[in-house]
Every structure is written in C-alpha cells, then in structure tokens.
Amino acid sequence: MLGTEKFMTWIDVDQAIKGAQAPISFCVSDWSLSLTDWFHEYARSLPWRELWKSHRCPYHIWVSEIMLQQTQIKTVVPCYLRFLQRFPDVEALASASEGDLRAAVAGLGYYRRFRLLHQGALWIVQRRQQFSGWLWPQSRVEWLEVPGVGPYTSAAIASITLSEHCGLVDGNVERVLSRIFDIRLPSNHPKLKKCFERLADRLISTSFPGSYNQSLMEVGQVFCTVRAPRCESCPVKTFCQAYQANVTHLCPQPKLKKAFEQIRVSVVIPQTLRGEVAVVERKKSFSPFLNETRGFLLVPFGEQHAVLSDPVCHGEVRHTITHHKLEIEVWSGCLRSSCILPDYPFSWLAREQVLSNLQTSFDRKVWKAYSEGLFASALSTGR
Numbered sequence: 001m002l003g004t005e006k007f008m009t010w011i012d013v014d015q016a017i018k019g020a021q022a023p024i025s026f027c028v029s030d031w032s033l034s035l036t037d038w039f040h041e042y043a044r045s046l047p048w049r050e051l052w053k054s055h056r057c058p059y060h061i062w063v064s065e066i067m068l069q070q071t072q073i074k075t076v077v078p079c080y081l082r083f084l085q086r087f088p089d090v091e092a093l094a095s096a097s098e099g100d101l102r103a104a105v106a107g108l109g110y111y112r113r114f115r116l117l118h119q120g121a122l123w124i125v126q127r128r129q130q131f132s133g134w135l136w137p138q139s140r141v142e143w144l145e146v147p148g149v150g151p152y153t154s155a156a157i158a159s160i161t162l163s164e165h166c167g168l169v170d171g172n173v174e175r176v177l178s179r180i181f182d183i184r185l186p187s188n189h190p191k192l193k194k195c196f197e198r199l200a201d202r203l204i205s206t207s208f209p210g211s212y213n214q215s216l217m218e219v220g221q222v223f224c225t226v227r228a229p230r231c232e233s234c235p236v237k238t239f240c241q242a243y244q245a246n247v248t249h250l251c252p253q254p255k256l257k258k259a260f261e262q263i264r265v266s267v268v269i270p271q272t273l274r275g276e277v278a279v280v281e282r283k284k285s286f287s288p289f290l291n292e293t294r295g296f297l298l299v300p301f302g303e304q305h306a307v308l309s310d311p312v313c314h315g316e317v318r319h320t321i322t323h324h325k326l327e328i329e330v331w332s333g334c335l336r337s338s339c340i341l342p343d344y345p346f347s348w349l350a351r352e353q354v355l356s357n358l359q360t361s362f363d364r365k366v367w368k369a370y371s372e373g374l375f376a377s378a379l380s381t382g383r
C-alpha cells in the first residue's frame with residue numbers, strides 16, 4: 001500500500017492555481033517511476049547522453065546545456081560533435097582563441113553564451129590550479145558560481161551529473177504540467193511561475209532526478225507538442241487530467257503578451273577625419289537591452305551634441321528588441337574634444353572592418369542607415 005506522503009491532493013499540489021478545474025489526487029512515486037522507466041528504455045540516443053554514460057564527465061553535459069539554450073536539438077547535434085572534436089576537454093576550451101570559438105559555434109547564434117562558456121572554462125581551470133584535487137563543482141550552488149551558468153543550467157547539470165534533486169522548468173515542462181493538472185491559464189501567468197517551480201521540485205524522482213528531468217523535457221518535445229499532442233502514445237497519459245477530460249487544447253492558454261514600450265534614442269557614431277569609426281564594447285548595465293555586445297554607442301534622444309561636434313543625421317530607423325520598440329536617430333561626427341567615454345572601451349575601425357565586428361541586427365541596421373546616409377551625401381555633393 002502506498003504511504004499517504006506519496007499522495008498529493010489537488011489542494012496539496014498548489015492552492016495558487018485557480019485555473020485548475022477540479023480537485024485531483026496524484027501519486028508522486030508512480031508518476032516519477034513511469035517517467036524514469038520510460039526514459040531508461042526509450043530515451044533518444046543523443047551524443048551528450050551517450051558520452052555521459054561512457055565518460056561521466058560533466059564537461060559534456062555542460063557544453064550540451066549551453067548549446068541547447070534557445071536552439072533545437074537537430075541544429076545542436078552536428079555542432080556539438082564538431083565542437084568536441086575541436087575542444088575535447090575543459091583545458092582545450094579554456095585555451096581557445098576567440099576566432100576558434102566563433103568558428104566552432106558558427107550557425108548557433110546568440111554568441112554571448114559561448115563567450116561566457118569560455119569564461120567558465122577559464123574559471124574551472126583556474127580553480128583546479130588553486131585547489132589541488134578539485135575537478136568540478138560539487139553542487140548546484142557551486143555550479144552557479146561558474147560564469148554563464150544560471151539557475152536553469154545549474155539545475156540541469158546538477159541533477160544529471162550529481163543526482164541532485166533540483167526540478168527543472170522550461171517551456172516544455174510548463175506545457176506538460178499544465179496539461180497533467182488541467183491548468184487552464186497562460187503559462188506565463190504571474191501566479192504560475194513559483195507554482196511550477198514548487199511542482200517541479202515536489203514531483204521529481206528521488207532515485208533518478210537527472211533521468212526524470214530529461215524525460216519530462218522529452219515528453220514535452222516528442223509527445224506533448226503545442227499543437228496536436230500525441231496523447232495515445234504518451235507514457236504519462238494515465239496521469240493526464242487534460243487528456244482524460246479531452247481539453248488538451250485549453251491547457252495552457254495563450255501566453256499573456258507584454259505591452260510594448262516605445263523608446264526614442266540616438267545612436268552616435270564618432271568618426272575620424274581619415275574615416276575610421278568608433279565601435280564600443282557595451283557593458284552589462286548598458287541599457288535594458290543590447291548589454292555585453294559590441295556595436296554603437298546609444299545616448300538619450302537628442303543628446304548627440306554631448307558626444308559629437310557638428311553631428312550629421314543619417315536618418316531614422318526602427319527596431320524591436322523583445323518588448324521594446326525603438327525609434328533611433330543615427331548621428332555621426334567627430335568626437336568632441338571634451339568628451340571621454342570611460343565606461344565604454346572602444347576601438348577605431350576602418351569602415352570596411354566595421355560590419356564584421358558588429359554583433360547584433362540592431363547595429364547592422366544602424367550601420368546600413370549610416371552607410372546610406374554617407375552615400376546620399378556623397379551623391380548630393382558630387383564626391
């Protein structure tokens with residue numbers, strides 16, 4: 001007979017979820033066992049899983065988790081294999097040049113995560129030199145100290161490589177849990193964030209937390225898809241309230257949309273008389289967006305004179321970054337002699353080098369406006 005602690009009534013699951021349709025009872029141990037049994041028998045063979053089985057080296061899992069951020073598995077697999085050929089271990093990665101790193105991850109996008117991965121490799125190698133016998137972080141909390149490893153990635157690595165009981169929540173898990181518990185709310189509803197985290201921590205398998213997390217994710221990717229879930233073949237259909245009530249299409253509800261914020265801003269492009277252009281390294285707290293990227297300097301709208309003498313306007317462009325709608329005026333000119341840019345390390349680049357040094361579509365759009373402005377003024381002056 002199952003002990004009462006293995007049962008959760010709906011009220012126990014979380015009173016905060018008002019969208020649930022009816023009280024339910026739920027056997028946690030049966031649930032986690034179904035998932036892990038299924039995973040141990042039918043999990044897809046993926047390179048990082050096979051490497052973990054054969055080598056038990058956290059490096060392989062860490063690299064895979066970084067690559068899988070916002071990137072589909074089928075895109076990651078060939079790049080992952082190429083990356084490990086080029087950087088087979090953490091020492092090789094720590095000694096990589098920026099050019100090598102960029103080439104190894106070409107096509108995956110979001111380059112910042114790999115710059116941080118490289119910093120993480122340097123951090124690990126340094127620790128190894130400092131503390132003899134230390135090889136890898138020994139807990140989720142320790143993984144959180146590694147540059148580029150946030151709450152989600154640390155939980156994934158710690159559950160897989162250290163069998164630590166940390167639940168994982170991503171879009172797939174939110175969708176599966178919404179359907180399992182028939183939660184008819186948008187998954188980004190403010191009431192649900194903490195609730196999903198608590199559920200993930202309470203439902204996790206105590207015997208195989210890593211397999212559990214991966215299996216829940218895999219159910220979301222393979223069966224519990226956004227449209228047309230494959231419920232008949234799903235390994236957890238007997239637990240699924242939405243399936244049993246034939247309301248999978250109602251769980252979760254479409255996401256709440258964040259209101260767009262309109263922002264007017266000026267971009268200033270300092271240039272020398274020889275035609276070189278200043279490109280800045282934007283720091284972490286640069287603005288609500290574009291942090292830690294290389295590109296042009298932004299100043300409050302209309303304040304181009306604070307940086308440039310005799311600024312020339314190259315027109316206006318529009319660009320959207322997450323929920324910010326930007327209207328941008330593009331200005332160039334010589335740097336004012338009184339203007340120093342101490343917070344933004346910058347380099348003077350020849351014009352033909354600029355495009356390849358820009359890291360965002362925002363800056364490329366600005367550069368296009370700048371170049372077209374130059375072209376138009378050259379035409380009008382006949383030069």
Ligand code: SF4
Nearest residue numbers: 224231234237240243
């Ligand atoms: S039974 Fe259907 S809706 Fe429920 S978790 Fe499985 S695939 Fe998703």
